[in-house]
Amino acid sequence: MENILSVKEQAHAAYTASHQLSTISTEEKNKALLEMADALEHRCNLILAENQIDLTNGRKKNLTASTLDRLMLNEERIKQIADGLRQIVSLPDPIGSGISEFRRPNGLDIRAIRVPLGVVGVIYEARPNVTADVIGLCIKSGNAIVLRGGSEAIHTNKIISSMLAAAAYTAGIPAGSIQFIETQDRQAVADMLKLRQYIDVIIPRGGKGLINYVIENSTIPVIETGAGVCHAYVDSSANMEMAGNIIINAKTSRPAVCNTIETLLINKAIAETFVPFIIDKLQAANVTIKGCPQVKALCPNIEDAVEADWSTEYHDLVISLKIVDTLDDAITHINTYNTKHSEVIITENYQNARIFQQKVDAAAVYVNASTRFTDGFEFGFGAEIGISTQKLHARGPMGLTALTTMKYLIDGNGQIR
Template sequence: MEKTLSLNDQAKAARLAANELIGLSTLEKNKALQEMADALEHRQKLILSENKIDLANGRNKNLSSAMLDRLMLNEERIHQITNGLRQIAALPDPIGSGLMEMKRPNGLDIRAVRVPLGVIGIIYEARPNVTADVAGLCIKSGNAVLLRGGSEAINTNKIISSILATAASSAGMPEGAIQFIESTDRGAITELLHLRKYIDVIIPRGGSSLIKYVVENSTVPVIETGAGICHAFVDKSADKEMAADIIVNAKTSRPAVCNTIETLLVHQDIAKDFIPFIVAKLAACNVELRGCERTRAIYPDMAEATEDDWSTEYHDLILSIKVVDDINAAIKHINTYGTKHSEVIITNEYTSAQLFQQKIDASAVYVNASTRFTDGFEFGFGAEIGISTQKLHARGPMGLNALTTMKYLINGNGQVR
């Protein structure tokens, strides 16, 4: 019987794998990615069987329909996962690419090139596609990865990670390059956060409570991702039909993901006309609505929004609505309650669009388009390891380049200082 490695030993093995990955060619990494995609396709029935177990357990735990949707896999979603791996293989390899080059007056040649971060630990919740996306991005960017998924998807994640690790190893990747932490105990997260000797960065993907815990307890550097209290602001000049299409898409297409909107802000000049119009559209999609006092004066049947609603990521078909005086009030509200993820203004005024994009503090700021586009695939990155909401190292959808750092290469001919 194969012995289960301790978390410390897993991290140590990842460090050894990272030391080997850095020397692999683009051709070798792309071959591994193609074989990883093929392996998932060939073992699709087994993956779906394990996913059914997780879905049944989720229903028994009364997970919301939105959370079950995040957890659920089908043939189409597995095809999307494998297509994502193949797209990563087709992308340019960032490793070794030049960032700058100069020759100093003393004759030193100085270059800066991209290199892998090393070992990445990722903590995520009930989204099995993350397992494959992250593994693929890490292999292509020359990083080893430790995956710690949520208990809701434990069976699905275990089988996907096992298939990927076996395929990668068969294709020549070092043992330990892709590893899954099977323990669902929270203590495993705490231990992971203190393995600074082996791990270079921790990336949490999930709700605000998970991210807060990781940031406050990790001795390993952290890149914050995922928490998404996103807003749509309907300006006084907005096209009503366009606004409705964007709002319905941004709220209902996948309500449990981080780039869905949680609050709708409406300019007071159009509120009396627009609010009944959008309420009818959202009601048809079974969205529960909560409104401020001014909103409820227009539509009294709506539930009252509390102060907590403005800072809540619902992960569900729930939307809060607030009437604001003008664009400046909308910007103030967003910068107060937003999580620096994705925000949108619907407007026909160029100056309003410019002001909104200039003043809003977020990683992605849209004019007349759904926030649901904040995604590595939609941005042309093949996949993403997360949406960074911080400002250091990486921001927004994190593709291959975000999983690299830089190294200076200096060539001389005997210079001394």
């Protein structure tokens, strides 16, 4: 048994490091990121050996083929992870940049500038690439980090994080800035979620169960990410070809991710022609279709959609269809069942486009484009730390600025009140 630090000691070390890390220059941070990327590539074999242990354990535990695939690394994938760190170098450093600056009538000069949050806690499930992504984004934004990964990838995550921590330290990043919690004891997560004095934010990345556990148990502020029950609404004036292309793309291009659509709402005025048209297309793409009674009346050879379907994120080639009477009914359905992630209307009607964008409550509201674009890279933000589905602090794809807060600097010459 190794002699490992307690979660509290690790968080305290990160907290101590964060005060120094917040003042490190962009040049130093970039240099460290490049050396961290090199370290992963140079010692690629060590990572692959640890990854083999996780894969062997995973097969014993009968993990699904897709989970094993997400877990599996090879030389090319490690190069991709290293390149991800190099891409972070090219992103602008938000730290120290001005948000606003003004002079008060009494002569006080007030500046609001961006500063790091301090210590970022991330609790995540299987994917090893998250380890490097999150460490890279935190270092670039001057934040210390406490990571807790899932048991499936524990050996891989451990070697990646310790390699990155060592390379960062050698490159001048304060010792203790990168903390990986090694114990698989579940109590470690419960402990971590109460360390409000050391950790400034918790970002859970994983399934609904993990996210809800974190929300219910954390006294540290949480940024909720990832749950996506997204909708497409086909308005009566929609261009049918365009609607078909968008729906097939938004449902089938990567069905397991959060920005795919789960429910398709169709205006009754075009249902008679559109429903058979889209069902043909979806079936040709191997999508299982569930329908409300009105949809089934038009196409009986599909499954029944039940109440639970409207709030289900399938993570799979499954979609539920519903016919609605009006645009307002579509908006009400969406605001009732959505996770406030991404929503799209397909329409040629200007007023309806505008009303949909105003009234639908979601991070990203589209007109005539696939919801699959809700993504840090697609928005042009570079790497992302996650997609926020809550309203506080950050909403939608979170780039580096989501890992910052601000501070007012006030300069005077003796002003009193």
